[in-house]
Amino acid sequence: MKTFDYQRAESVETAVKAASEPGSVFYAGGTNLLDLMKAGVRQPDRLIDITRIEGLDRIETGKDGSLRIGAMVRNSDMARHPTLLAEYPAVAEALLAGASAQLRNAATVGGNLMQQTRCSYFYDRHSACNLREMGQGCDALDGENGKHAVLGWTKTCIAVHPSDFCVPLAALGAEVEVTGPDGHRRLTIDDLYTLPGEGQAPGTALRDGDLITALILPSGGKRFAARARYMKLRDRTSYAFAIVSAAAMLQIGDGRIKDARLALGGVAAKPWRATKAEAVLNGAEASEASYRKAADAALADAAPSGDNAHKIELAKRILIRALKSAAAGTPPKMPALPGSVFAAGKEAR
Amino acid sequence: MALRISLKINGKMHELALEDARPTLLDVLRERIGLTGTKKGCDRGQCGACTVLVDGRRVNSCLSLAVSLEGADITTVEGLADGETLHxxxxxxxxxxxxxxxxxxxxxxxxxxxxxxxxxxxxxxxxxxxxxxxxxxxxxxxxxxxxxxxxxxxxxxxxxxx
Amino acid sequence: MTDKPMVAAHHVRLGSNAGQPMTRRDGLAKVTGTATYAADNRPDGLLHAVYVEAGIARGRVNALEIEAALKHPGVVHVMTPDNTPALSQNPDEKTTPFTARIDVLQHDKVRYAGQPVAVVIAETLEAAQEGARLVTADYEVEPARIGFDNGEAFEPQAVGMSTPPVFSKGDLGSARSEAAHSVSAEMETPLQYHNAMETHAVVAEWDGDRLTVDMPNQAIGLAKPGIAAYFGIPAENVTLRSPYLGGGFGSKAVLFGPQMLGILAAREMKRPVKLALRRDQMFGPVQHRSATRQTVRYDLGRDYKFKAMEHQADVSTSSFDDWLDGAANASLSVYAVEAMKASHRGFRFDTGTPGAMRAPGIATGSAVVETAVDMAAEKAGMDPLEYRLLNYADKDPSNGKPYSAKALRECYEEGARAFGWKDRPLKPGLMRDSDGLLTGWGMGTSIFHAPFFPAKARALLRKDGSARAETSGADMGQGAWTALWQMAADGLGVAADDLDFDIGHSDLPDGSIAGGSAHTASAGGALFAAGNDVIRQLAEIATQDKESPLFGAGNERLVGDGGRLFKASDPNVGERYTDILQRAGIDEIEGKGRGNRDKASTETYAMFSHGAVFAEVKVDPDLYQIRVSRLVGAFAAGRIINPRLAKSQLTGGMIWGVSFALHEEGIHDKRTGRPVNNDFAGYHIPVLADVPHVEALLVDEEDPHVNDLGVKGVGEIGITGTVGAIANAVWHATGLRTARYPIKIEDLLERSIARKT
Missing domain, CATH: 1.10.150.120 ([2Fe-2S]-binding domain)
Incomplete structure (x- = not known):
């Protein structure tokens, strides 16, 4: 990797100030950043180490009942936190369905939110990639693209967002706290990520120097705690990125769906909140027929970006599976294979 | 940007002079300290061969900057046995x-x-x-x-x- | 030298070490991190080298821009074709069947993506890595040829090491004309990359024209003269150390360009140099398994017995070398059939050259053969096991030779019993588990050759009773440090703990190749014979010594065991080795040995290990994710030296079968030829969660003909049969078969939708 200056930040303010200089990047868990730097995809001039900043590693319940998770909380600590497990179980399940135990021990909440696509053309310096440098073109477009986007893509970029964790966050309408050169602000997960446009690469709404300091899980999300699942289809039982995944959260009464939250992973450049599908479900009978309608609605705008039409059908099916699993109830104990389709249980199949 | 760091590995302090901040914990262990028990399988966090304990938690040493680990308690496979007694x-x-x-x-x-x-x-x-x-x-x-x-x-x- | 023919195996009595499930002799070193792999060496003054790989698959390097690399702090030199001296032997010359054409900066042609085009040498690893990244190349690009639709077809001269590409026996046409039924399995298998956990590496140090190399190597006896030839020095000037290999699987039996570049860099810089491949660099110059496109057709009689078999394989190789996986020969010796034909066609891809990869030929071919056999069983309406027994071969159908030993019936029986096969419903799609997952059971027959290589060994017995045994052999994980040690101790008649044992070094007698599932028999046979040679000399001394209780017993069979020589007929009559030597005033006795296989046996018998693998899969009924929930294999491989390690070899092979069936696939971009999944996140091999239950049973088998000791190999057979067993289990669960390996979610989905409409 390229040489860089290394600077330890003692506070959010000094971190943001240091990072306002062009070429600066925050260093936290390092699990995605060092990977990208080794590949030469990212070549920062300066790393601002934020691992020593006090207070960023706390999990606290806010006055409004929301759960505030500091950006430096490690993925494994968050997944094990009793409040998260009790109130937002699908988030815990998604965290544990991602990466490996070693990576989760190092990776932070902020870093997970900021991770980059695993599109192999993005990583390959000999390939054209608009995400790496706008204007190069996209070699994935006519290349090996069986795992690429089926929603929200343009010919500029067909990469998918790789995070599991962000999928239930999108469903919950979670927010991030950001401190930047211009002060503090809050963004929803949906607003944090930007889709590709024509001549516009996907990315985030963050600007130079912006630091995510915390993730806020809204108190309203707790009402789904009894029926919340994350389901991830993959071609290895563990330690593999999703082919497609889905988070489903339901409130059911008298056999009818009172409220539903849905999001898909592995289908677009951002975690994909399926609001149309939610609308189909609200007030509908809690039945497989309703879930099918919802899945059709969620993928109504989908189109293959290459040799990946199967992902549209699989996305529908994983969504139905997540809905049936959620309807069957959050398991009393985290499954041994979190997020695995093998952990769905008979009633969800 | 040359820098000096000290790392605590298997209970022992190691003072190191680095030409710059690039070396990962894995490469520092293997190439600079000579603790070659920790292995490089992929260098990208995709195989686990480089797993060590940092403050008691297992992590991939290939994706950790050594300079960031000052003050941490690092355990490698060489530090596991208690003398002649295996862990x-x-x-x-x-x-x-x-x-x-x-x-x-x-x-x-x-x-x-x-x-x-x-x-x-x-x-x-x-x-x-x-x-x-x-x-x-x-x-x-x-x-x-x-x-x-x-x-x-x-x-x-x-x-x-x- | 004990070149005298020894008695047949069942008469050779191994001592108290062989047959014991001893834990690994190298276990302590491996669990404490003190086992030294090549890249763990750090001689003083070490420089680091990282090579720059070609970004195109075919063409020419017009220009290399190296200034930025040279300016990078710590970089001391950049080797390019312009400043790299010629090797003493053209690296495109094939001097032995084990020589690969390699790329060592001797020309500006690019023949595959990932080919070394420059080497950056620096004081630190970090500087060398960044220096390599800073080198840019300007290419003249020619279109890449990847895949059977683009690759150039040719008629090969040979497949595998040196097997004829076409084989036929009997009259295929007339056998077919008498057939009542026919099945045909058409499947593709992808490029697979060995990907040992330890990447290829070298630490090279020159002292004048003497060279010391730390390099993982499966064939030290070949590597030593091979390196010497490239660098124009006498073979005795090369010291090669390879005490531990972090896996090999075939890809560390041959010398490759990157390692020669490390040695060259050390000579240029007059300092020791370390060069270790990055994981992504493992997808180019260090071999892979050929991609194949195969058709296996069986024609069946009215009784559904096989009448004719035809196995055709299209097989990939590179544009500049000829190694081809012999997939179509996998069908020749496994089932009884009247007439057969196997043929191969080569296809040139712009990739690196393939080579032998764990169970070459047989793994690839049996994956399709076992599918075809199950299709035939389905046609016959018979249970797959019953059907295989119907077509059981009592003689090798390809040549009519009897098998030296074949306990396959027992493997079928014991494997089926342990698995619970008898409860299997005949029709697919009928089993669901308590979680509602589709459940399927499938099986496959395992087979692998039992070759034998001429290996040498030396043994030593000293006056104080201490003993030593040595051969250059290699432990790439199969357990040579342990199994060979046990055999050496038995040859000398001492306890393993009393033996000083050494392998993995070029100064030792040539232990031949650790490969082909032949090492234990070959190197172990040599070690045993060397020990026997010591005992023979010791017996001569004792029987001529009037003071010995064995005096005059020259015509009797004497046995050495536990450090004592005694009469086979009366173990009480004898004495300790130390007494014999001390009385004779002899400091030490040196014995030499070669393993032996009777030439007449080779001509008379067909020699194979056999096995049966039973697989249970769980398949999600909507999403088609697959998990191999249970694998049980039963194997007969002659005499087992160490059951604990043999089982590990076999289960490891079976897990390779899971990997072949469900995971591994080297994908190259069809436009550029560059690998697109050249890392462990993209090139999947199984993780622990993929293999919940894998069990290998050892079936007793006495093989009196295969070699003196009756030992066959267990390193490769586990993968054969397993791949097909899994595909057959997936069919049994779902009623679906796919046209390619690995079996993919999207392929099952597509077929299930096609079935419904």
Whole structure:
């Protein structure tokens, strides 16, 4: 990797100030950043180490009942936190369905939110990639693209967002706290990520120097705690990125769906909140027929970006599976294979 | 940007002069300190061969900047045994033939030590399988690895009781 | 030298070490991190080298821009074709069947993506890595040829090491004309990359024209003269150390360009140099398994017995070398059939050259053969096991030779019993588990050759009773440090703990190749014979010594065991080795040995290990994710030296079968030829969660003909049969078969939708 200056930040303010200089990047868990730097995809001039900043590693319940998770909380600590497990179980399940135990021990909440696509053309310096440098073109477009986007893509970029964790966050309408050169602000997960446009690469709404300091899980999300699942289809039982995944959260009464939250992973450049599908479900009978309608609605705008039409059908099916699993109830104990389709249980199949 | 750092590894302080901040913990261990028990399998956090404990938690040393770990307590496979007495996980790996070529083994063992310490109570076989899935073994020694981790947690709880 | 023919195997009595499930002798070193792999060496003054790989698959390097690399702090030199001296032997010359054409900066042609085009040498690893990244190349690009639709077809001269590409026996046409039924399996298998956990590496240090190399190597006896030839020095000037290999699987039996570049860099810089491949660099110059496109057709009689078999394989190789996986020969010796034909066609891809990869030929071919056999069983309406027994071969159908030993019936029986096969419903799609997952059971027959290589060994017995045994052999994980040690101790008649044992070094007698599942028999046979040679000399001394209780017993069979020589007929009559030597005033006895296989046996018998693998899969009924929930294999491989390690070899092979069936696939971009999944996140091999239950049973088998000791190999057979067993289990669960390996979710989905409409 390229040489860089290394600077330890003692506070959010000094971190943001240091990072306002062009070429600066925050260093936290390092699990995605060092990977990208080794590949030469990212070549920062300066790393601002934020691992020593006090207070960023706390999990606290806010006055409004929301759960505030500091950006430096490690993925494994968050997944094990009793409040998260009790109130937002699908988030815990998604965290544990991602990466490996070693990576989760190092990776932070902020870093997970900021991770980059695993599109192999993005990583390959000999390939054209608009995400790496706008204007190069996209070699994935006519290349090996069986795992690429089926929603929200343009010919500029067909990469998918790789995070599991962000999928239930999108469903919950979670927010991030950001401190930047211009002060503090809050963004929803949906607003944090930007889709590709024509001549516009996907990315985030963050600007130079912006630091995510915390993730806020809204108190309203707790009402789904009894029926919340994350389901991830993959071609290895563990330690593999999703082919497609889905988070489903339901409130059911008298056999009818009172409220539903849905999001898909592995289908677009951002975690994909399926609001149309939610609308189909609200007030509908809690039945497989309703879930099918919802899945059709969620993928109504989908189109293959290459040799990946199967992902549209699989996305529908994983969504139905997540809905049936959620309807069957959050398991009393985290499954041994979190997020695995093998952990769905008979009633969800 | 040359810098001096000190790292605590297996209870011992190591003072190091780095030309710049680039070296990962893995490369510092292997190329600068000579603790070559920790292995490089992929250098990208995709295989687990480089697993070490940082403050008691298993992490991929290939994706950790050494400079960021000043003040941390780092344990490598060389620091696991108590003199001539093997750590129960090491003994269980030998007894259950939890390795063949041995290259992924230091990472498997450090990962198993981390895995057992992360938990209250015994893990089920399925929990072991999931919990150890961050460590690839190309020889396919997985049957022995699973048995070794199962055996090790028994050994450790028995030791704890005695 | 004990070149005298020894008695047949069942008469050779191994001592108290062989047969014991001893834990690994190298276990302590491996669990404490003190086992030294090549890249663990750090001689003083070490420089680091990282090579720059070609970004195109075919063409020419017009220009290399190296200034930025040279300016990078720590970089001391950049080797390019312009400044790299010629090797003493053209690296495109094939001097032995084990020589690969390699790329060592001797020309500006690019023949595959990932080919070394420059080497950056620096004081630190970090500087060398960044220096390599800073080198840019300007290419003249020619279109890449990847895949059977683009690759150039040719008629090969040979497949595998040196097997004829076409084989036929009997009259295929007339056998077909008498057939009542026919099945045909058409499947593709992808490029697979060995990907040992330890990447290929070298640490090279020159002292004048003497060279010391730390390099993982499966064939030290070949590597030593091979390196010497490239560098124009006498073979005795090369010291090669390879005490531990972090896996090999075939890809460390041959010398490759990158390692020669490391040695060259050390000579240029007059300092020791370390060069270790990055993981992504493992997808180019260090071999892979050929991609194949195969058709296996069986024609069946009215009784559904096989009448004719035809196995055709299209097989990939590179544009500049000829190694081809012999997939179509996998069908020749496994089932009884009247007439057969196997043929291969080569296809040139712009990739690196393939080579032997764990169970070459047989793994690839049996994956399709076992599918075809199950299709035939389905046609016959018979249970797959019953059907295989119907077509059981009592003689090798390809040549009519009897098998030296074949306990396959027992493997079927014991494997089926342990698995619970008898409860299997005949029709697919009928089993669901308590979680509602589709459940399927499938099986496959395992087979692998039992070759034998001429290996040498030396043994030593000293006056104080201490003993030593040595051969250059290699432990790449299969357990040579242990199994060979046990055999050496038995040859000398001492306890393993009393033996000083050494392998993995070029100064030792040539232990031949650790490969082909032949090492234990070959190197172990040599070690045993060397020990026997010591005992023979010792017996001569004792029987001529009037003070010995064995005096005059020259015509009797004497046995050495536990450090004592005694009469086979009366173990009480004898004495300790130390007494014999001390009385004779002899400091030490040196014995030499070669393993032996009777030439007449080779001509008379067909020699194979056999096995049966039973697989249970769980398949999600909507999403088609697959998990192999249970694998049980039963194997007969002659005499087993160490059951604990043999089982590990076999289960490891079976897990390779899981990997072949469900995971591994080297994908290259069809436009550029560059690998697109050249890392462990993209090139999947199984993790522990993929293999919940894998069990290998050892079936007793006495093989009196295969070699003196009756030992066959277990390193490769586990993968054969397993791949097909899994595909057959997936069919049994779902009623679906796919046209390619690995079996993919999207392929099952597509077929299930096609079935419904």
């Amino acid at each position: 129960p996980v090491q003994a269980a790996f030998i007894e259950n033939d939890g390795f063949q070529c041995g290259y992924c083994t230091p990472g498997q063992i450090m990962s198993a030590v981390g895995f057992i310490s992360e938990r209250d109570g015994h893990a089920t076989a399925e929990e072991i399988r999931e919990g150890m899935s961050g460590n690839l073994c190309r020889c396919g020694a997985y049957a022995g690895i699973q048995d070794a981790v199962m055996d090790a947690q028994l050994r450790m709880s028995n030791e704890g009781k005695s």
